[in-house]
Amino acid sequence: MALLEVHDLVKHFPVRGGLLNRVVGRVHAVNGVSFSVERGDILGIVGESGCGKSTLGKCVIRLIEPTGGSLTYDGEELFDLRHDELMPFRRKMQIIFQDPYSSLNPRLTVKALLKEVLAFHRIVPREDLDARIMELIAQVGLRPEAADKFPHEFSGGQRQRIGIARALALEPEFIIADEPVSALDVSIQAQVLNLMMDLKRDLGLTLLFISHDLKVIEHFCDCVVVMYLGFIVEELSCDELHERALHPYTKALLGANPVNDPDDARDLTVLQGDVPSPYDLPKGCPFASRCPVVEDRCREEMPPLEEKKDGQRVACFVVE
Amino acid sequence: MMRRFFRSRGVRKLVRDRLAMVALGVISIYLALFFMMWCGFLVEKEETFERVGANTEVGFFEEPTIEQRLLYLEFYLDNLYSAADSRTPEASLAAIDLYGRLPTLTDPDAVIERIDPLWEVYDELVELYEDDAFSDDPESLPRLEELEAEAATLYTEPEGLMGRLALALGTDRQGRSIFLRALYSIKIAVQIGLVCALISVAIGTILGGAAAFFGGVVDHVIVWLYSTFSAIPYIVLLMVLAAMFLGSAFEGTLVPVYTAFCMTFWIAPCRVIRGEVMKLRELEYVQAATAVGFGRGRILLKHIIPNTTHLMFINFSLLFIGAIKAEVILSFLNLGVKNEPSWGVMIKQATQEVISGFFWQIGAATVFMFVLVLAFNVLSDALQDAFDPKHV
Ligand SMILES: Nc1ncnc2c1ncn2[C@@H]1O[C@H](COP(=O)(O)OP(=O)(O)OP(=O)(O)O)[C@@H](O)[C@H]1O
Ligand SMILES: [Mg+2]
Numbered sequence: 001m002a003l004l005e006v007h008d009l010v011k012h013f014p015v016r017g018g019l020l021n022r023v024v025g026r027v028h029a030v031n032g033v034s035f036s037v038e039r040g041d042i043l044g045i046v047g048e049s050g051c052g053k054s055t056l057g058k059c060v061i062r063l064i065e066p067t068g069g070s071l072t073y074d075g076e077e078l079f080d081l082r083h084d085e086l087m088p089f090r091r092k093m094q095i096i097f098q099d100p101y102s103s104l105n106p107r108l109t110v111k112a113l114l115k116e117v118l119a120f121h122r123i124v125p126r127e128d129l130d131a132r133i134m135e136l137i138a139q140v141g142l143r144p145e146a147a148d149k150f151p152h153e154f155s156g157g158q159r160q161r162i163g164i165a166r167a168l169a170l171e172p173e174f175i176i177a178d179e180p181v182s183a184l185d186v187s188i189q190a191q192v193l194n195l196m197m198d199l200k201r202d203l204g205l206t207l208l209f210i211s212h213d214l215k216v217i218e219h220f221c222d223c224v225v226v227m228y229l230g231f232i233v234e235e236l237s238c239d240e241l242h243e244r245a246l247h248p249y250t251k252a253l254l255g256a257n258p259v260n261d262p263d264d265a266r267d268l269t270v271l272q273g274d275v276p277s278p279y280d281l282p283k284g285c286p287f288a289s290r291c292p293v294v295e296d297r298c299r300e301e302m303p304p305l306e307e308k309k310d311g312q313r314v315a316c317f318v319v320e
Numbered sequence: 321m322m323r324r325f326f327r328s329r330g331v332r333k334l335v336r337d338r339l340a341m342v343a344l345g346v347i348s349i350y351l352a353l354f355f356m357m358w359c360g361f362l363v364e365k366e367e368t369f370e371r372v373g374a375n376t377e378v379g380f381f382e383e384p385t386i387e388q389r390l391l392y393l394e395f396y397l398d399n400l401y402s403a404a405d406s407r408t409p410e411a412s413l414a415a416i417d418l419y420g421r422l423p424t425l426t427d428p429d430a431v432i433e434r435i436d437p438l439w440e441v442y443d444e445l446v447e448l449y450e451d452d453a454f455s456d457d458p459e460s461l462p463r464l465e466e467l468e469a470e471a472a473t474l475y476t477e478p479e480g481l482m483g484r485l486a487l488a489l490g491t492d493r494q495g496r497s498i499f500l501r502a503l504y505s506i507k508i509a510v511q512i513g514l515v516c517a518l519i520s521v522a523i524g525t526i527l528g529g530a531a532a533f534f535g536g537v538v539d540h541v542i543v544w545l546y547s548t549f550s551a552i553p554y555i556v557l558l559m560v561l562a563a564m565f566l567g568s569a570f571e572g573t574l575v576p577v578y579t580a581f582c583m584t585f586w587i588a589p590c591r592v593i594r595g596e597v598m599k600l601r602e603l604e605y606v607q608a609a610t611a612v613g614f615g616r617g618r619i620l621l622k623h624i625i626p627n628t629t630h631l632m633f634i635n636f637s638l639l640f641i642g643a644i645k646a647e648v649i650l651s652f653l654n655l656g657v658k659n660e661p662s663w664g665v666m667i668k669q670a671t672q673e674v675i676s677g678f679f680w681q682i683g684a685a686t687v688f689m690f691v692l693v694l695a696f697n698v699l700s701d702a703l704q705d706a707f708d709p710k711h712v
Contacts, residue, residue: 064608090613103604112358115621117612167609 001075002036003174004060005205009033009069011055028278029055031230032069034305037174042200042207042216044238046228046253050278053210053229054098054219056227057176060208062086074175094167098179098210100159104151110137110162111147117169138167141195157188161195168199174178176208181216184303193220214253226250229278229286232305236312244312245277246319249287285316293318330630333706340702346695353503354510362506362649363482371495372486377677379490379498386454388451389464390446395495396471397438404431421478431474441467490680492666493673501661502684508662509644509692512574517639521632522588523582525625532597533620542594546587555649557584562655572658577650581643589635596628630707637700641693643697648689663689 007187010033012026029052037043045053059065060071062078062140071078073089098105105113114133118124124132138145140161151159159300160180177196181189200207211217217224218241226234226249234247245251252271273290276282282289284299291298297317305315358364376393378384384392405428429458445464450452452460478484486497531542549557558580565576600606601624609619644663650656651664663685670682 058607059378061611063610085614093611095608095611097604097608099604103608105605105609105623105627120612120614163608166612170612 003039003074004037005072006036007034007070007072009056009059009071009201010067011052011059011064011119012067013279021027025279026228027048028281030059030066031281032089033179033225033227033230033232035225035232035235037206037208039173039206041203041223042209042221044206044207044221044224045227046212046217046224047208048212048275050275051227051277052230053212053227054178057095057178057208058208060176061089061095063095069278078191088150091170092172093174093176094170094172095176096120096160096167097179100156100163101183102313104159106151109148109150109173110142110320111164113166114169117166121170123169123171136165136169139168139199151220155188156184157192160184160192164192164196166204172205174206174208180212181214189216214250226253229281231286232313232315233287234312234314234316237310246308246312246314247287247316248291248319252292261305322459330707334702337702339708340706341700343695343698343702346691347699348511349372350692350695351507353506357504357507358511363500365504365660367482368501368504369496371491372497373491375493375495376673376680377487377491377495378678379680380488382490382680386449386464389468389676390442390449393442393464393467393471396475397435398440400471400474401432401435401439404428404435421475421483426432432560435472438467438470440569452618466600486627489684492681498666498681499668502663502688505661505663505666505685505688506692508574508660509647509655510583511690512536512577512647513622513640513643515578516585516643517584520639521580521589521636523586524635525593525632526590527586528590528593529625529628531626532594533601533616543592546590549584550587554684555653558646558650559653559655561613562650574657577647579651579655582648585639585642588639589708592631592635593628596631597624600624612677630703633707634700634703637696637703641696644689644693 003255009030011030012028014023015025015027016022017024027202031052033056035043045056047053055064062083066079068084069079075092076089078086078089108116111133114136115129118129118132119126133147134144138143142158142161142165146154146158146162149164154162160183164180180196181192184192191218196207199205209217214224218238221238223235223237224241225232226247226306228249234245234250236244236246240274242254247252271290276286276289282299282303283293284297285303288294288298293319301314301317303317305313307313353362357364374392376388377392378388412620441463445454445460445467446462448457448637465563477484483495487499489499489502491495492498492501527542527545531539561583562576565571565579572577597620606619606623609623614623647656647662648667651662652668654668656662657662666681666685670679670685671678673681
């Protein structure tokens with residue numbers, strides 16, 4: 001059985017307005033998403049900005065209350081639990097945030113931050129607290145002097161390491177990494193990614209790795225879920241991604257990545273057209289407005305997410 | 321923690337600001353005076369009601385007119401005579417202790433003997449003055465000076481520094497020292513400022529923080545509360561509250577003033593903190609704290625509120641001067657400070673003196689207040705510049 005199974009997850013943000021502050025509409029951030037993650041695997045989630053990746057990740061650990069759907073973790077249903085009943089899962093599931101600048105409390109030193117977390121969950125006996133803090137700091141590749149510094153004294157990459165240390169402090173088995181490197185310089189990205197992969201290997205973690213860069217996902221993940229406007233359009237294994245990709249959006253994403261080999265005769269499709277607004281979803285396929293192979297039917301009807309061979313799933317009428 | 325605070329960017333920026341440092345110096349002097357009086361040094365409450373001289377004596381820096389000099393002389397000679405007549409200066413002066421300037425009564429009979437010719441000279445001079453012939457006679461001015469010097473020898477020197485300064489800014493219509501009253505008013509002003517600003521900022525922070533953080537019904541109730549309170553004209557609310565305390569055990573104390581101010585002043589910090597907390601609670605470090613499993617109270621108190629301290633500082637500083645200025649208005653309406661001098665009380669009393677051209681009381685109260693308010697205004701601006709995260 002998979003460690004994490006998400007079924008038909010929906011998140012709509014109400015939009016309030018008018019004189020009486022009534023709900024006048026909804027942002028359809030996540031629209032019925034289902035997937036599962038096997039223990040020890042890394043599942044990538046890819047999609048362009050605003051497609052609902054962060055919302056999905058935060059719903060999974062209930063930092064955002066989902067509108068509908070169900071989620072089982074290790075066989076237990078999480079969406080039915082009250083917040084205080086979630087406590088055991090808080091230790092098992094952690095998250096690394098997208099923005100290293102807003103994800104650290106500016107008033108806490110690294111040591112104070114880790115100490116609060118460790119002491120709250122009584123991870124280690126009181127007398128071992130300091131030793132454990134230094135161990136964590138070393139584990140994420142920071143110098144011991146970092147312990148007494150405040151967040152503003154660090155660079156973005158170092159801050160992200162602190163965020164990783166905070167997640168690791170609880171010794172979780174499952175970590176959601178929400179674009180952990182997208183706010184960092186390219187030169188730093190590789191360092192932080194390598195650190196994460198080392199930790200994943202050493203600690204036997206299961207990861208939900210969110211990114212907008214299919215190249216990174218392809219490199220690190222076992223499977224990838226491609227999202228568009230809050231829908232899953234394709235799910236496939238990362239082996240031979242280029243050969244297997246079927247959905248026109250996935251192909252476009254692959255094409256949009258810079259290719260190392262200039263002789264590679266791949267079709268660099270540049271997408272035309274606008275992304276529909278999540279406020280007002282289209283009737284048919286969400287990708288129809290930009291799809292290079294769109295047919296009349298696509299605008300009228302929503303293609304279902306159908307299982308192909310080897311567990312690959314695609315939501316498209318056109319491709320076979 | 322403290323060391324880090326003093327080395328922080330905000331504090332370094334504040335220290336570089338010359339004007340702010342001057343303002344801080346001025347405020348420190350006021351605070352020092354406040355603490356000394358609070359501990360019972362310098363001036364005590366009773367001393368501000370004692371007669372220290374003739375009525376509406378002018379301060380050291382103004383030359384009194386002939387008429388004023390004659391009036392003062394009459395007061396001092398009269399005072400001297402009744403003291404000698406009753407033979408015990410302490411008893412006769414029980415009502416009018418001239419701040420330690422007792423008549424020298426080693427031998428009362430000899431004193432009475434010496435006063436009699438002084439009275440005669442005095443009467444002659446008054447006659448001259450009333451006939452408008454004072455300036456015509458070149459002898460009269462030296463005679464007046466001689467008389468003053470003579471009268472002065474019959475009094476002991478004033479006691480201590482306060483005794484010497486008691487007449488520095490003159491006296492009011494009841495012969496009370498304007499300097500001592502203005503000085504004592506620092507205690508009242510700072511006390512009102514501190515108490516009201518502290519309580520208001522505390523209430524505002526708690527309510528504003530709770531409203532923004534918990535949202536929903538809590539937010540609605542608190543927003544409704546402050547919208548309602550701010551819709552009532554503030555002076556009217558003050559008057560109603562002050563009137564409500566009439567006849568209660570707190571009448572005549574500062575409690576009505578504190579209550580009235582705190583009920584209106586918490587609104588400003590509440591609004592600001594609510595806005596800030598709304599912004600902060602969406603930040604990812606708050607979500608991270610939730611992901612760790614911290615309770616909502618802990619997140620609010622330990623992770624959100626401490627990040628609003630710069631706003632608390634600025635609001636405290638603004639409310640402090642706000643309270644001092646509002647006290648003046650309230651006292652002017654006879655609803656404020658009772659049984660004690662305050663700048664508001666002084667300004668109110670001075671209205672009658674101003675009509676007759678006597679400006680010492682209103683001048684002293686205004687200047688004492690102005691310097692403090694100005695210093696705090698300068699400091700608030702500097703605080704805003706130094707600690708606002710958008711400026712650093
Ligand atoms: N609290 C909120 N209230 C209303 N709408 C929201 C809220 N949070 C997110 N949204 C909307 O939901 C959609 C998905 O947002 P989300 O942050 O999940 O995107 P994302 O895929 O993580 O994008 P990015 O790559 O930029 O991080 C967006 O249209 C966004 O405007
Ligand atoms: Mg995101």
